[in-house]
Amino acid sequence: MVDVPFDTVAGVPPAEVGEVELYHPRSWWTRYVFSQDAKVIAIQYSITAMSIGMVALVLSWLMRLQLGFPGTFSFIDPNQYLQFITMHGMIMVIYLLTALFLGGFGNYLIPLMVGARDMVFPYVNMLSYWVYLLAVVVLASTFFVPGGPTGAGWTLYPPQAILSGTPGQDWGIVLMLVSLILFIIGFTMGGLNYVVTVLQARTRGMTLMRLPLTVWGIFTATVMALLAFPALLVASVMLLLDRLLGTSFFMPTLVEMGTLTKYGGGSPILFQHLFWFFGHPEVYIVALPAFGIISDLISVHARKNIFGYRMMVWAIVAIGALSFVVWAHHMYVSGMHPYFGFFFATTTLIIAVPTAIKVYNWVLTLWRGDIHLTIPMLFALAFIITFVNGGLTGLFLGNVVVDVPLSDTMFVVAHFHMVMGIAPIMAVFGGLYHWYPKVTGRMLNEALGRFHFWVSFLGAYAIFFPMHYLGLLGMPRRYHDIGETAFVPASAHDLNAFMSVAALIVGFAQLVFLFNLIWSLFKGREAGGNPWGAASLEWQTPETPPGHGNWGKDLPIVYRWAYDYSVPGTAMDFVPQNEPPAGLSAQGAHP
Amino acid sequence: MAVAIILLLVAIASVLFHIFSPWWWTPLASNWRYIDDTITLTFWITGAVFFAVVAFMAYCVFRFRHTEGRRADYNPENKKLEWWLSVGTAIGVAAMLAPGLVVWHQFVTVPADATEVEVMGQQWQWSYRLPGKDGRLGTSDARNVSSDNPMGLSPDDAAGQDDVVIQNDDLHLPLGKPVKLLLRSIDVLHDFYVPEFRAKMDMIPGSVTYYWFTPTRTGTFEVLCAELCGAAHAQMRSKVIVDEEKDYHAWLEKQRTFAELSQQRNVAKAAYRSGSE
Numbered sequence: 001m002v003d004v005p006f007d008t009v010a011g012v013p014p015a016e017v018g019e020v021e022l023y024h025p026r027s028w029w030t031r032y033v034f035s036q037d038a039k040v041i042a043i044q045y046s047i048t049a050m051s052i053g054m055v056a057l058v059l060s061w062l063m064r065l066q067l068g069f070p071g072t073f074s075f076i077d078p079n080q081y082l083q084f085i086t087m088h089g090m091i092m093v094i095y096l097l098t099a100l101f102l103g104g105f106g107n108y109l110i111p112l113m114v115g116a117r118d119m120v121f122p123y124v125n126m127l128s129y130w131v132y133l134l135a136v137v138v139l140a141s142t143f144f145v146p147g148g149p150t151g152a153g154w155t156l157y158p159p160q161a162i163l164s165g166t167p168g169q170d171w172g173i174v175l176m177l178v179s180l181i182l183f184i185i186g187f188t189m190g191g192l193n194y195v196v197t198v199l200q201a202r203t204r205g206m207t208l209m210r211l212p213l214t215v216w217g218i219f220t221a222t223v224m225a226l227l228a229f230p231a232l233l234v235a236s237v238m239l240l241l242d243r244l245l246g247t248s249f250f251m252p253t254l255v256e257m258g259t260l261t262k263y264g265g266g267s268p269i270l271f272q273h274l275f276w277f278f279g280h281p282e283v284y285i286v287a288l289p290a291f292g293i294i295s296d297l298i299s300v301h302a303r304k305n306i307f308g309y310r311m312m313v314w315a316i317v318a319i320g321a322l323s324f325v326v327w328a329h330h331m332y333v334s335g336m337h338p339y340f341g342f343f344f345a346t347t348t349l350i351i352a353v354p355t356a357i358k359v360y361n362w363v364l365t366l367w368r369g370d371i372h373l374t375i376p377m378l379f380a381l382a383f384i385i386t387f388v389n390g391g392l393t394g395l396f397l398g399n400v401v402v403d404v405p406l407s408d409t410m411f412v413v414a415h416f417h418m419v420m421g422i423a424p425i426m427a428v429f430g431g432l433y434h435w436y437p438k439v440t441g442r443m444l445n446e447a448l449g450r451f452h453f454w455v456s457f458l459g460a461y462a463i464f465f466p467m468h469y470l471g472l473l474g475m476p477r478r479y480h481d482i483g484e485t486a487f488v489p490a491s492a493h494d495l496n497a498f499m500s501v502a503a504l505i506v507g508f509a510q511l512v513f514l515f516n517l518i519w520s521l522f523k524g525r526e527a528g529g530n531p532w533g534a535a536s537l538e539w540q541t542p543e544t545p546p547g548h549g550n551w552g553k554d555l556p557i558v559y560r561w562a563y564d565y566s567v568p569g570t571a572m573d574f575v576p577q578n579e580p581p582a583g584l585s586a587q588g589a590h591p
Numbered sequence: 592m593a594v595a596i597i598l599l600l601v602a603i604a605s606v607l608f609h610i611f612s613p614w615w616w617t618p619l620a621s622n623w624r625y626i627d628d629t630i631t632l633t634f635w636i637t638g639a640v641f642f643a644v645v646a647f648m649a650y651c652v653f654r655f656r657h658t659e660g661r662r663a664d665y666n667p668e669n670k671k672l673e674w675w676l677s678v679g680t681a682i683g684v685a686a687m688l689a690p691g692l693v694v695w696h697q698f699v700t701v702p703a704d705a706t707e708v709e710v711m712g713q714q715w716q717w718s719y720r721l722p723g724k725d726g727r728l729g730t731s732d733a734r735n736v737s738s739d740n741p742m743g744l745s746p747d748d749a750a751g752q753d754d755v756v757i758q759n760d761d762l763h764l765p766l767g768k769p770v771k772l773l774l775r776s777i778d779v780l781h782d783f784y785v786p787e788f789r790a791k792m793d794m795i796p797g798s799v800t801y802y803w804f805t806p807t808r809t810g811t812f813e814v815l816c817a818e819l820c821g822a823a824h825a826q827m828r829s830k831v832i833v834d835e836e837k838d839y840h841a842w843l844e845k846q847r848t849f850a851e852l853s854q855q856r857n858v859a860k861a862a863y864r865s866g867s868e
Contacts, residue, residue, distance in 0.1 A: 027663075048618040068833030079822050153819045159796060160779035172692070220657045239794035252797025253733045255743075255777045260734060268780060302655075304663035308673050309625040333782065333817075335774075335793045335800035338699035342692055349688045356680040357673065363644060366651035373594050373656060381594075381648060385601060388644050395684070399691035401698055402629050405616070405789040408782060408817035441688050458601075465605060469614040474786030486813050487786055495614065496654050500592045566663040573662060 011126035012205040012557050022117050022549050034130075036122035037548060038107045039578050044438070045103030047127075049096050050514075051211070056091035056391050059084045061503035061507055068500025070481040079167035081480035082151030086168075087142075089154030090176070093282065094183060095136055101289035102225065103132060105431060106194050106218045106235040108439065112538035113215050115203025115556045115578075117549045119193045124208025128193070129323035131186030140181040145171035153478060155279070158250040158271050162243040164257055174243060181470050184229045184236075194222045209313065210577070211565055212536045212562040213306060216313055217292020220320040221285045227324070228281035228576075235274035240249045240502050242266070272334055275328040283420050284323040287387075288316055290427035291358055294383050296562075298362055298533045303573050308361045315354040322351045332403045341400035348398035352391070359388055370573070374532070375449040379430030382457040383423050390419025393468060394512030399584065408478075414464045422460045429456070429513070436517075437531050441544050442524030458504035463499045470495065535574045536562040595653035602645035606638065612829065620787035620812060620833065621804040622769075625694040627789070633687050640683070698786045698790070699804045705769040708762070711742055712774075712781030712794045714820060715827040718742055723753025723848055733777045739856050743777055744849055752850040755843065761830040762814075764806050765839040772802040782818035785831055793818050804831040 025031040035041060066076045076084075107125070119125045132159040142149035150168035152161035160166045161173055168176075189200065198211070198219045211219075238249040242263075250271040251263035306312060323583050328336060328344045362384055371377065393415040397403045429452075436444050460569050471477075474487055482488055530539040542552040556578040564575035614854015619627060655661070709720040709728055719740060722728045729744055736743040736820055741758065744751045764770055776794040784791040787810075792802045817826035834842060847855070 078825065081823065082819075082824075151822075157780055159820070160819065160821050163779060163821070165779065165823075167822060252795075254621060254779075255713070255733055255736050256798040257778075258736075260736065266797075268797070302663060303657075305665065305667050307666065307667045310668065311673050333792050335795045335798060338695075341695050341699070345688065345691060345695070349684045352684050353677060353680050357677055359644060360673070360676045363648050363651065366648060366655065368666065369651070369655050370661045370663040371652055371656045373652070378594070381598065381652070384648060385645055388641055389605075392641055395637055395705070396633050398629065399629070399633065399687055400692050401626055401695040402633060404698065404791060405623075405626060405630075405786070407791065408784070437670070458597075461601065464611075466608065466614075469608075469612045472616050473614045474617055476784065476815055478819045481825055483825065485815070486811075489613070491613055563667075566665055568665055 015204050016141075019117075019555070023122055024548070027066045029035075034126060034381060036118070036126045037127060037139065038111050038119045038122070039127055039439075039546065042104050045099055045107060048136055049104060052091055052140065053100075054514075055140065055425075056088045056096060056508075057507055057510060059088040059091075061089065064500040064503040066480055067572035068497040070483075076480075078480045079151055080148075081147045082153070082478070083172070085478060086147050086151050086154055091139070092349045092421065093286070094180070095139060095444075097286045097420075097428075098187070098282070099132060100224070100233075100428060101286060101424070102188055102194065102218060102222055103129065104288060105214070105435075106222065106294065107190070108435070109214055109538060110194055110197050110218060111201070112546060112550060113212050113439075113536055113543065113562075114198060114201060115206050115537050115551070115558060116197060116201035117551060117555070118195045118454045121193050124189045125193050128186050128190035131182055131189065133353050135179045135182035135186060138175055138182060141316055142168065142175045142179075144247045145175065147171055149466055155272075155275060156239065157275075158239060158242065158268050159252075159263075162239065162251075173241065177243075178237045181233060181240075184233045187225060191222045191226045194218065194227070197288055203555045206393075206577075209310065210558060210561045211566060212292070213295035213309070213312055213316070214289070214292040216316050217288040217290070217295075217493050220316050221288040223321050224281045224288070224323065225285045228278045228285065231274045232278035235271055235278070239271065252446050255578065267580060269331075269334060270316040272331050273328070273336075276330045277324075279330065280327040281320075281323045283416075284319060286420050286424050288320065290383065290387075290424040292314060293427045293431045293434075294362065294380050294564055295358075295365075296536065297376045297434055298365050299565065300434070300532050301374050301380070302366055302371045303533075304365055304369040306361065307364040307367075307560075307563065309563060311357055312361055315357050318354040319351060319358075322347065322354070326351060326398075327464060329398050329400070329403070331541070333407050334398050345400040346396060351393065352395060352398075355391055359384065359391070374433075375444070375446070375453055376430045376434040378450075378453045378457075379426045379433065382453070383426040383430065385459075386426060386461065387423035389465070389517050390415055390417075390423055392573040393497035394419060406471055409471035409477055410475045410477055411468050413477045414467035414471060417467075418464045422464060425460075426457065432517075434532065435464055436520070437527030437544075438538060438541075439545055440521055440524070441527055443522055443527045444520045444524060445516050445529065448512055448519075452513045452516065454511035455508055456513075459502050459509065462502045463506065466495055467499060532573050533572070535564050535576050537577050540576050540578050592653065592656070593655070595649045597654060598645060598704045600648040600868055602642050602649070606642060609638065611632070615798055617786045618638055619789065619808060620785075620808050620810065621789055622807055623698075623789040623804060625690075625697065629687075629690050629694055632690065634686055636683050646647040681693050698802070701801070702769045705771040705803050708764070709772055709773045709775065710762075710783050710794070712776045712783065712816065712820070712827070713741075713778050715816070716759070717762075717783070717814060717827070717829040718759075719757040720744075720849075721755040721757070721843070721846075723755060724755060725750060728773070729754050729849070731775070732836050736777055739853070746853070752848065754849045755846045756852055757846060761811075761832050763832045763834050763839055763842045766833055769803055769805045771801055774800045774802075779820050780829070781816050782822050784815045784817035785812045786815075787812045787834050791817050809833045811837060 150172035241247040248266035251266040253264040329348045392441040529544045711718045729748040774794040781794045814829040
C-alpha cells in the first residue's frame with residue numbers, strides 16, 4: 001500500500017514544438033465522406049468492418065447448419081462449405097478484427113488518449129480507409145464471380161489453393177490475393193500514422209509510461225503488423241504469380257487431376273513459413289488491443305488502478321517480441337524438419353508467462369475494488385474467462401507432441417475461436433459499450449445490452465467449450481460432413497446439432513446489438529462528457545462528441561498516469577489525467 | 592451476486608463437462624501412450640489454473656461489488672507478489688514442456704528395426720507400397736505418373752520391381768512391429784491420419800515426410816485425410832487393418848508386385864491390341 005498517488009510530478013516539461021495549423025474541411029463531402037478527421041475515419045472503418053463482419057456471421061450460420069444437420073440443406077454442397085469456411089475465417093481475422101481494432105478503435109482513441117488534435121498524417125489516414133474499403137469490395141465481389149470465392153481455407157495453402165480440385169480456382173483465389181494486397185497497402189498507410197502519432201504527437205506531460213494500456217496495446221500491435229504483414233504481402237504476390245504467370249515459387253513437380261503440370265522446383269512449405277510468420281503475430285495483433293482495452297475497462301469500472309501497470313506494459317512488449325519467434329508451432333505436422341519442434345515448442349510455452357502475468361494483474365485489479373457490474377465490466381469478465389480458457393488450450397497445441405494428435409481437428413477450431421474469436425469480440429463489445437457515449441453523446445440501451453451480453457457470452461461458451469471434446473475424439477476440421485465414421489458415436493452428431501442451435505441464437509443476439517447501436521443513436525439516454533467517471537484524457541474533452549481538433553483552444557497538459565482511481569485523500573473516486581496536483585495550478589507548469 | 596454465481600457455475604460446469612463427457616479420445620492402438628499421458632498431465636495443470644482464476648474472479652465480484660459508500664483500495668503494484676506468480680507460472684509451464692519434449696524426441700527418433708511402408712496421397716484416395724524381398728523401396732517421381740503407373744514408380748529402378756503395390760484397397764500391418772510410414776503426395780497437401788494411432792503428418796508433393804509407431808492391438812482402423820486437399824477432402828478415406836503375424840503374411844502373399852502389375856497391364860494391352868486388329 002502506498003499513501004501518495006502513483007506517478008505524479010510537480011512540473012511538466014515545456015512543449016518542444018509549437019502547434020501546427022490543423023487542416024479544415026471545407027464542405028459536407030470533406031467533412032463526412034472524404035474526411036481527414038481520425039474520428040470520422042474511425043467510424044467509417046468500424047461501420048465497414050462490422051458490415052463485412054455481418055457477412056461472415058451469416059456464413060457461420062450456414063456452416064453450422066451444415067455441420068449440425070448434414071444433408072438437410074440441399075443448397076449447401078461440399079464446395080460451398082469450403083468457400084464458407086474460407087471467407088468466414090479471412091473476413092473475421094483480417095477484415096473485421098484487424099480493421100476494427102486498429103482502424104476503428106485505433107483511429108478514434110489514439111489522438112484523444114495521447115492528447116493530440118488528430119493523427120499526424122491526416123491525408124494518408126483518409127487514403128488508408130479508402131484503400132481498405134476497396135479491399136473489402138474486391139473481397140465481397142468474389143461471391144458474384146464465376147466459380148465463386150476461393151475454398152482453399154483461410155490459410156490458402158498451395159498447391160491446392162491454385163489447382164482445379166479446389167473451388168474458386170478461376171477468379172476467387174486471384175481476387176482474394178488482390179484484396180489481401182490492397183488491405184496490406186491500406187493498413188500500412190494507417191499503421192505508420194498510428195505509430196508516429198503515439199511517438200510524436202503526445203501532449204505535454206504524456207510520457208510513454210503514462211499512456212493508457214489501450215494505447216500501448218494498439219501501438220504495439222501496429223508495430224507488429226507493420227513487421228508481419230509484409231510477409232503475407234510477398235507470399236500473396238508470389239502465389240498470384242504462380243497462379244497467373246505459371247511461376248513455381250510454391251509449386252513442385254506435380255500432377256493435377258491425373259495430368260502432369262508445368263510447375264516444378266518450388267516449395268509448398270515456404271508458403272506456410274511466410275504465411276505463419278505473418279499469421280502468428282496476427283493473433284497478437286488482434287489480442288494486444290483487446291488486452292489494452294480490457295485493462296482500461298476493468299480499471300474504470302472497478303474504480304481501481306490497474307494492478308502492476310509497468311509489468312503490464314512490459315508484458316505487452318515482451319509478448320509482441322516473442323510472437324515473432326513462434327510461428328512454426330502452426331506447422332508441427334507440416335513436414336518441416338522435426339527438430340524445429342524443440343525450438344518452437346519452447347518459445348511458444350515461454351509466451352505463456354507474460355500472458356499469465358496479464359491475467360493475474362486483471363483479476364488482482366478486481367481485488368478490493370469497487371466493482372460496478374456495468375455492461376463493459378461484464379464483457380471484460382467474459383473476456384478474461386474465454387481468454388484464459390483459450391490461452392490454456394494453447395498450452396496443449398503449443399507443446400509439440402500434444403499437438404500431433406490434436407492438430408487439424410475440431411480442438412484447434414475450438415481453441416482459436418475461444419482465444420482469438422470470442423475473447424477479442426468480447427473486448428470489442430466491451431469497448432463499444434464503454435466508448436459509445438463519447439462517440440455519440442448517448443448511452444446504449446441497458447436492458448438490450450444485458451440481453452446481448454448474456455446470450456453472447458454463455459451462448460458462445462456453449463458452442464466452443466464442448467467443441468474441444470469433438471477434437472479430442474479425433475473429429476477433423478474442414479469436413480462438411482463426417483459421415484459414417486467408425487470412431488464417431490451418434491452422440492457426437494447430437495452435440496453438433498446442439499452447437500448449431502446455440503450458434504443461431506448467438507447470431508440473433510448480434511442483430512439485437514445492431515438494433516441497439518442504431519436505436520440508441522437517436523433515443524439513447526444523454527451521456528454527458530464523462531458518464532463512467534474515467535480518468536483518461538479522452539473523457540476530458542470540452543465537447544462530447546469531441547469537435548474538430550478535439551481540445552478547443554488549448555491542448556490538455558498531463559500531470560499523472562491514467563489510473564488515479566480511489567486515491568486516498570481525494571474527494572472524488574477518480575482524478576483526471578489533466579488535473580494538476582494540489583497546490584499547483586495549471587499555470588504552475590513550466591511554460 | 593447473480594453474476595458471481597453464474598461465473599462460478601461456468602467454472603463448475605466446465606469441470607463437470609470434462610469429467611462426464613462421453614466424447615473422449617479413441618482407445619489407443621499404438622505405442623504412443625506417452626502422448627495421452629502428456630495430454631492428461633496438461634489437463635490437470637491447465638484445469639486447476641482455469642478453475643482457480645475463474646473462482647477468484649467470482650469471489651471478487653461477490654465480495655467487492657459496488658455498494659453505497661464502498662471505496663476501492665489504492666494499490667499500484669506489488670513487486671513481490673508479481674514475482675512469485677511469474678515464478679509459479681514458469682514452473683507450471685516447465686512441468687508440461689519438459690515431458691512434452693522428451694516424448695517428442697521419441698516421436699522423431701525412428702527405431703532401427705522399423706519396417707518402411709510408403710503411403711501415397713492423391714486427390715482423393717490413398718495408395719500404399721511395401722518393400723519386396725530386397726527390403727528396399729524403389730524410387731518414384733511425379734513425372735512417371737500415368738494411368739499405367741498411377742504411383743509414379745521409376746520403371747528402370749531394379750529395387751522397385753519387387754515392391755508390393757496396393758491400390759484401391761486397405762493397408763494391413765503386423766501387430767507389435769514398429770513401422771516407419773514414408774509419406775508422399777503427387778498433387779496437393781494431404782495428411783495420413785488414424786485417430787487410434789495418435790500420430791499424423793502432412794504429405795507434401797516433392798518431398799517425403801515420415802512418422803513411426805508400433806501397432807499394439809489388432810483391428811480395423813479408419814484412415815482420414817487431415818489436411819485440406821480440395822473438394823472431396825472429407826471423402827478421402829481408407830482403412831488400416833492390424834493383423835496377427837500369420838494373418839498378415841497370408842494377406843501379403845496375395846498382393847501383387849510392381850513388376851507383376853506392369854506385366855499384367857502389358858499383357859492386357861497386347862490382348863486388346865491383337866483383339867482389335
